[in-house]
Amino acid sequence: MPDMPDTPIQDMPALIATLRDIVGDRGLLTDPADTASYTEDWRRLYQGRTPAVVRPANTAEVAAVIQACVRSGVAVVPQGGNTSMVGGATPSNNGTEIVVSLARMNRIRAIDPIDLTVTLEAGVTLKAAQTSALEAGCLLPLSISSEGTAQIGGVLATNAGGNNTVRYGNARDLVLGLEVVLPDGQIWSGLRRLRKDNTGYCLRQLFVGAEGTLGIITAAVLKLAPRPRQIEVALCAVPSAEAALQLYTGFSRHDPSAVQSFEYMSGTGMDFVLRHIPGTHLPTTPAPHYVLIELASPREAADLRASFEALLMPALEDGTVTDVVLAESDAQRAAIWRLREEHAEGQKREGASVKNDVSVPVSKVPELLARARIAAEALMPGIRMVPFGHMGDGNIHLNFEQPIDMEATAFLARDHDIMDMVGDIVMDLEGSFSAEHGVGRLKPYMMPTWRGGAELDAMRKIKAALDPRGLMNPGKVLP
DSSP states (O other), X not given: OOOOOOOOTTOHHHHHHHHHHHHTGGGEEOSHHHHGXXXXXXXXXXXXXXXXXXXXXXXXXXXXXXXXXHHHTOOEEEESSOOOSSSTTOOOTTSOOEEEEOTTOOOEEEEETTTTEEEEETTSBHHHHHHHHHHTTEEOOOOOTTTTTOBHHHHHHTTOOOTTHHHHOOGXXXXXXXXXXXXXXXXXXXXXXXXXXXXXXXTHHHHTTSTTSSOEEEEEEEEOEEOOSEEEEEEEEESOHHHHHHHHHHHHHHOGGGEEEEEEEEHHHHHXXXXXSTTOOOOSOOOSEEEEEEEEESXXXXXXXXXXXXXXXXXXXXXXXXXXXXXXXXXXXXXXXXXXXXXHHHHHHHOOXXXXXXXXOGGGHHHHHHHHHHHHHHHSTTOEEEEEEEGGGTEEEEEEEOOTTSOHHHHHTTHHHHHHHHHHHHHHTTOBSOSSSOOTTTSGGGHHHHHTTHHHHHHHHHHHHHOTTOOXXXXXXXX
């Protein structure tokens, strides 16, 4: 891109006129009534302002938009489905940041069932990508609660984890190639389908998990897997977190290739779902803890139900499991999964909550839960701990609901006290303060403690090299 003199930020009308020339009337929103949904995060923790939401239709338009903003010295906030749990796609309230929405870039460019790859644009929702893969006889194994809204660009920018990480890994483990618009407006065309490519730095992994601070992902090549021919789901009532871990150990040793998901839920969280989500029903007897197990295989002869019976019958006899139900139909399987997927919404309807997306070694999950419960009650009597999540990979959403007799505003005013309390325990257990949600606007203050020294210094140098003016998603990730 040729060097051009900066235009003062005060000349925002001229910039907006330029952006309109690039994307047309359909691609530009300026009325506050139209931009409002783009300036507030899903959890309603952050409410920002923007002079315009730009909705490019292709990569060339994204590049032109970025070039125009760079010339004007105006920051941009990339946004996908706006499902971030940490405010990673929300503009600040200074009203000077342009939101760049990738929603119109929603084409699936190619699916190759032999290579087992899909090439798709950033605005494709994860659910649409999953459906297209299934129609081609394949599986896109990435699965998260917000998959009907979350878009591929945001999913990759946050390195989403989800329900199937225990078997297939996080989002970055599925990425073969990327197309990215860099902070200076250059387009990096790295849409390679190669399983092996040892030619210098692995640039794609810089952008996966960078939360839009190093560039805008516009397209990707993702790995697919063979479509499962058999899927079996069980919901187990268990007496303790230790019993849940014992059950996971048994399944992972019996046939690790069959374990697609292993999800933990607390009795408190299940109660919230049953109370607030219409149409939900608990198919087991009530318990203090629950585990959802999904086994899957592409083999026609795989007898997954026999695996369940071989492991669950002894568990029922020795008390590791107090009750269990196996889904007998697709509808029952969906109903069981709904109990897990509605946990976030159930908590939201119950009241104010402080969310912690943490990870520890799998073996330490029961200790994490036990110590956090004691520490939380000491910090705030009556607080309700609502943990759930991916026990199979050590990622627990360690959330806390306001005490019944406490106002929401007073409770949320203590959010950093609660987060720091959890962080101290997680750090002692050699874990991470962000397992899959990212850092966003919510947690950059934690980075010096957790990633300080050489690691944070290297991150800052990378940011300075690619985005020296700090115009790409400012205020996110780095303190």
